[in-house]
Amino acid sequence: MIELRNLTKKFDDFTAVDNVSFQVKTGEFFGLLGPNGAGKTTTISMISTVLLPTAGEILVDGKILDRKASKEKRKLSVITQEYSMRQDMNMDEVMEYQGRLYFLPLKEIRRKTEELLDFVGLTEFRKRTVRRLSGGMKRKLMVCRALLIEPEILLLDEPTAGMDAISRRQMWNLLRQLHERGMTIILTTHYIEEAQNLCNRVAMMNKGKLVKLDSPDALIQELGAFTVDETGEEGLVSRYFHEREEAIQYLSTAGNQAALRATTLEDVFVEVAGRKLT
Amino acid sequence: MGIVTVLWEKWTEFRRDFYKITVAAMISPLMYLIIFGMGIQTTSHGEPYLHFLIPGIVAMATMTGSFSAIAQNMSVQRLYEKALDQVMVSPTPLWQFILGQIIGGSLRGLYAGGIILLLTSPIRTDLTFNGLSVIIMFLNGMVFSTIALVLSFLAKSYTDAPRFTSYIIMPMSFLCNTFFATDQMPAGFRQVVSALPLSQTSSMIRAIANGEAPGIAGFVILGAYLAVFGLLSVWFIYKKKNL
Numbered sequence: 001m002i003e004l005r006n007l008t009k010k011f012d013d014f015t016a017v018d019n020v021s022f023q024v025k026t027g028e029f030f031g032l033l034g035p036n037g038a039g040k041t042t043t044i045s046m047i048s049t050v051l052l053p054t055a056g057e058i059l060v061d062g063k064i065l066d067r068k069a070s071k072e073k074r075k076l077s078v079i080t081q082e083y084s085m086r087q088d089m090n091m092d093e094v095m096e097y098q099g100r101l102y103f104l105p106l107k108e109i110r111r112k113t114e115e116l117l118d119f120v121g122l123t124e125f126r127k128r129t130v131r132r133l134s135g136g137m138k139r140k141l142m143v144c145r146a147l148l149i150e151p152e153i154l155l156l157d158e159p160t161a162g163m164d165a166i167s168r169r170q171m172w173n174l175l176r177q178l179h180e181r182g183m184t185i186i187l188t189t190h191y192i193e194e195a196q197n198l199c200n201r202v203a204m205m206n207k208g209k210l211v212k213l214d215s216p217d218a219l220i221q222e223l224g225a226f227t228v229d230e231t232g233e234e235g236l237v238s239r240y241f242h243e244r245e246e247a248i249q250y251l252s253t254a255g256n257q258a259a260l261r262a263t264t265l266e267d268v269f270v271e272v273a274g275r276k277l278t
Numbered sequence: 279m280g281i282v283t284v285l286w287e288k289w290t291e292f293r294r295d296f297y298k299i300t301v302a303a304m305i306s307p308l309m310y311l312i313i314f315g316m317g318i319q320t321t322s323h324g325e326p327y328l329h330f331l332i333p334g335i336v337a338m339a340t341m342t343g344s345f346s347a348i349a350q351n352m353s354v355q356r357l358y359e360k361a362l363d364q365v366m367v368s369p370t371p372l373w374q375f376i377l378g379q380i381i382g383g384s385l386r387g388l389y390a391g392g393i394i395l396l397l398t399s400p401i402r403t404d405l406t407f408n409g410l411s412v413i414i415m416f417l418n419g420m421v422f423s424t425i426a427l428v429l430s431f432l433a434k435s436y437t438d439a440p441r442f443t444s445y446i447i448m449p450m451s452f453l454c455n456t457f458f459a460t461d462q463m464p465a466g467f468r469q470v471v472s473a474l475p476l477s478q479t480s481s482m483i484r485a486i487a488n489g490e491a492p493g494i495a496g497f498v499i500l501g502a503y504l505a506v507f508g509l510l511s512v513w514f515i516y517k518k519k520n521l
Contacts, residue, residue, distance in 0.1 A: 011520070048363070048366070048367045049366055049367065050363050050366045050367065050521065051519065051520055051521075052517075052518075052519040052520075054519070067366065067372055067515070067516050068371075068372075068516065070369040070370075070371055071369070073367065073368065073369045074369040076367060077367070078363070078367050080360065080363060082360050083359075083360075084359065084360035084361055084363040084364055085359065085361055085364070086287075086355065086359060086361045087359055088291070088294065088295075089290065093290055096286075097283070097286075097287055097364070098364065098368075100282075100283040100286060101280075101283055101364065101365060101368035101369075101370045102368055102369060102370075103279055103369070103370075145364075
């Protein structure tokens, strides 16, 4: 289990993460949602100990996680938003470096590298340096690198950012498989559909603060499962209803520019944070 | 174990960039040897100037070799490639990472110094270089690797590394007992320059080269620099909030 207790991160006068607390249970698929600048990446960076909190603490299975906590760090693997790899290493070297950093035997590193590169279709490019890989290849290599060490907890910071629709679906399938195998996954995204499809629970962040935390279904039910979108002089206005009949009744009184649809997690966020996600 | 990982990483880098590293390690020292040692043929204390110059150039080569192996590389890894994040997240104890960098950087310095010894070996000088010279070169490399680590942790952009070279390495190259003895400098300034690590290294390697015993003070001063900058780099990697 991962627990964040009153986590705060300040950069000079700017508070990027403001007194955030939540728990992620073992085996849970947990989403951190929020618009750009909400504090998601900063939170992930603190969990991965790249950044140290200004205040508060992080616990992994009850033990404080800091840069000295080798035993706890052994459980974690991170796929960062940026391509955090040596540009002059080839794929085999990137994988070997990762394996060595996690004290894996060389034989095991080579066997798993073989399997993983084959799985993502990168075997034929294994001698190519990172500098010469396309963005999609780099992203796949980062996934391979993270999975090489068979982590208990996988942190993913915007894993599908910049991916085409097919690659995104492939990534979702992979993450589902990993979750089914019992891996704890913490994912940050500003693609609401991604979180709604994958996560058991989501924490919504805005301007560094945690504004909502529950399962996607529960959050949608709380707002109202049915939405009527109405286009008027003020632009698009959405109204939420708990019962379909209520929504239909409202729709019948509304003008032509109205439509009924299912409420999404994005609607919840818009209502909570007061701004549309992009 | 973490130390071996870093040394493996350094070895991978060395193997890949062997020619670039070797040529870069040779060019400046070779120029100084040709221009000051062979072109402008002078004497120093009744001896050919080359006898004075070679130990200084060897010391300087270990300094620049070690410093450049770490400063540029670590700044780029930390600020541009973000590859340091991979290390920070991993269970490898960070002090081992630091020690691996220091040893790896020092070996690169030793390699650079070794090249100069090899290149100057055909010149008849009667200078002595022995195991103790190698130990001093290695120690000097460790000192400048730790200085490079601290500076690269302080760097705000990866273009800072060349600036550090201009502010620190270049002045030391010229002032610290490489081309002329520090005892020719004005009082006050002389004491400051003499206390710098390259002055001590040059002085010790030169003493051995001339068949004399190096002063113990040199080891103490180099050890002090190593301890201070080594501890600083460990402190930075464990405690710096926004690495």
